[in-house]
Amino acid sequence: MNIVQWIRSILFSAQATVMLPVIGLLYAPWAMVSKRGAYAGCRAYARWVIWSAGWMINLRCEVRGTPPDMGCLVAAKHQSFLDILMIYNALPAAKFIMKSQLRYSPFLGQYAVKMQMVFVDRGKRGAAINKMLADVRAGDREPGQLVIYPQGTRSAPGTVMPYKVGTAILYEQLKQPCYPVATNAGVFWPRRGLYRRAGVAVVDFLPPISPGMGRDAFVATLEKQIEAASTKLLEETGVGHLYGPN
Template sequence: MNLLQWVRSILFSTQATIMLPVIGLLYAPWAMVSKRGAYAGCRAYARWVIWTAKWMINLRCEVRGTVPTIEALVAAKHQSFLDILMIYNALPASKFIMKSQLRYAPFLGQYVTKMQFVFVDRGKRGAAITKMLADVKAGLRDPGQLVIYPQGTRSAPGTKMPYKVGTAVLYEQLGQPCYPVATNAGVFWPRRGLYRRPGVAVVEFLEPIASGLGRNEFVAELEKRIETASDALLEETGVAHQYSNN
């Protein structure tokens, strides 16, 4: 870590924090009356962060693979706030499953509520999934790509965490293809701390898993694809040895 990159990281993080309410207020009149406005506001913020990261901290964001445009389940590796922004910006009509505490976050909570994202209480995931499926069947949610983090939380690069059954339940009951997504974003934008490493952060949309597999077979295939691809992306960074003890 060098001093100049530390200074750049602090400046970048400060402006990104400030711009959240600024963009939130700018888009608020449109977002209050239209779901399209809420989506546009969130996309504007994601693009702002991605753009400023490129020239402020020399961090370029790259999306690989075929991004789904059809109704599909998207099961993504989650390492960083950055991978959320990159996936959201890449998908044409995303709907995220997210922890219920974010419902009360300033600006963000109001926006994602307007967009009908799915909030999950810790320990009550089954009830949330049941409600979400009922809403989908009742036509209360617009078609799009439903994004879930199968490990349930952020994990550091190189860390192995169990894949939870909720993703398999959604896959089974929705009857849609599932697009696994790998990432190395946590190398450059870690879960904690202000330092941002320069380089190329990648989210990679992998070949979809067709509908019809059994739960256990699906989970095993999903984990194999995501972990293999994420490990390969970690190797690309040239600092994989720093995470070998995770």
């Protein structure tokens, strides 16, 4: 057990928690009157966490591939809160599909509402998909990158979880390219616990899937590309053997 890394992890987590309301309050006057201010506040927090992780816990964040700057769908592997921050910071106009409970989170929820993030109730599948499509159509006037997690929730590195139909429905409806995104962030910043591992966390923007593919073929292609790239990133960490086969 690395006691020094444990201490660094606890201090890092504490300051990251404190800085959320601090930055939230600093940007609140601008965010209340402008969506641009809300985006700026969230970007400031993402950059703070990424920057402080580098020197406090020796965790460097790396973005690979080419993040899109046009209207598109982004389908990302989700392992950690860290990959959310990295993807958000890499995209110029990200709009996330989020579970409805986050609407009521202090600061995060208020900023997400101002930025017109899309909230869905995961417990009501049919209604959730219909509402998601309606909310996405309502925001179509503003170009941006719609980010969805095709597995629906965070998954630990090396675990196998099904890819849900919602991403394919959006792909059909939007008629835009879909950028798959792989990650190994969960190795360094796990879903639960305070310990943060030193190393290089990566989000990898893969080549886009062009619009027009059939639903089943799209889901199979998306899953194959994301899982293969995420497995490769897991192997790069040097501790992939601890997580089992993907």
